[in-house]
Amino acid sequence: MKYTNILVSVKQKIALVTINRPKKLNALNKQTLTELHWAFTALLTDDAVRVIVLTGSGEKAFVAGADISEFHTFSSQQGYDLAKEGQELVFNFLEQSTKPVIAAINGYALGGGLELAMSCHIRVASDHAKMGLPETTLGLIPGYGGTQRLPQLVGKGMAHEMILTAGMIDANRALEIGLVNHVTSADQLLKRSFSIAEKIIKNSPNALAKSIAAMHAGFSEGVDGYKAEMEAFAACFDSQDFKTGTKAFMSKKTPKF
Numbered sequence: 001m002k003y004t005n006i007l008v009s010v011k012q013k014i015a016l017v018t019i020n021r022p023k024k025l026n027a028l029n030k031q032t033l034t035e036l037h038w039a040f041t042a043l044l045t046d047d048a049v050r051v052i053v054l055t056g057s058g059e060k061a062f063v064a065g066a067d068i069s070e071f072h073t074f075s076s077q078q079g080y081d082l083a084k085e086g087q088e089l090v091f092n093f094l095e096q097s098t099k100p101v102i103a104a105i106n107g108y109a110l111g112g113g114l115e116l117a118m119s120c121h122i123r124v125a126s127d128h129a130k131m132g133l134p135e136t137t138l139g140l141i142p143g144y145g146g147t148q149r150l151p152q153l154v155g156k157g158m159a160h161e162m163i164l165t166a167g168m169i170d171a172n173r174a175l176e177i178g179l180v181n182h183v184t185s186a187d188q189l190l191k192r193s194f195s196i197a198e199k200i201i202k203n204s205p206n207a208l209a210k211s212i213a214a215m216h217a218g219f220s221e222g223v224d225g226y227k228a229e230m231e232a233f234a235a236c237f238d239s240q241d242f243k244t245g246t247k248a249f250m251s252k253k254t255p256k257f
């Protein structure tokens with residue numbers, strides 16, 4: 001597949017997806033969202049890939065938001081379609097991915113950019129990264145899941161403050177409030193993200209997928225997360241990975257999944 005706005009590479013079971021519009025601070029236009037959907041669809045069915053790291057090109061931005069130049073003349077119906085398509089194709093798709101996705105936040109993560117990072121399962125930020133949901137300065141609200149995922153991650157009070165003030169926070173503050181898992185220097189960002197990925201790839205791919213699904217279930221309206229966990233737990237017993245993992249444990253070996 002030939003992409004124009006993203007770069008994709010795979011090395012030792014870890015895929016690196018880089019959003020590559022640095023002159024526009026990697027803003028998410030329609031083409032970029034479409035390419036992200038294609039790339040993730042391909043990576044999720046590629047047995048050579050176990051974990052995906054997502055980052056932005058250049059030193060300045062992870063993603064500075066949805067591309068304002070594409071929607072500034074939209075009507076409410078077009079706005080609805082923009083949010084729906086983006087959420088379905090990329091944001092919800094990533095969150096419900098069967099493989100773990102790590103956001104390596106290398107600079108500004110604003111609006112749709114922070115929403116993208118929040119759709120990932122783990123976030124690592126470089127120490128110069130700045131994060132925020134500035135949509136209210138545009139007369140908008142977050143449309144790619146920000147009003148839902150930010151309170152899930154940092155609690156309602158901090159989420160209200162961030163969305164209502166439209167302010168940016170730095171990486172250390174993001175760490176303090178639980179918005180990111182780790183902060184590192186810019187030159188160590190990918191190394192740190194890959195070292196987390198390397199720990200993950202040692203584990204059962206089936207169990208990783210089921211863990212993500214069970215955790216997601218608890219945040220889904222009308223779904224009993226505990227029941228979803230029981231069912232996912234039970235389904236693991238029928239898997240080859242369960243046989244491999246428990247057999248290795250019983251014979252004091254390291255499992256190879």
Ligand code: CAA
Pocket residue numbers: 023024025027064065066067068069108110111112113115134135138140141142143144146
């Ligand atoms: N959309 C489109 N273009 C963008 C962009 C965005 N979100 N963010 C930056 N750019 C473009 C700028 O227009 C500029 O392009 P030109 O050189 O062609 O003029 C280029 O990227 C560089 O940006 P700046 O010159 O503005 O860089 P700066 O260092 O002065 O400022 C910034 C950096 C503070 C991040 C500033 O670019 C900014 O405020 N960007 C917009 C942030 C924002 O409001 N994001 C939310 C978007 S709405 C959204 O995401 C809705 C949703 O939830 C679905």
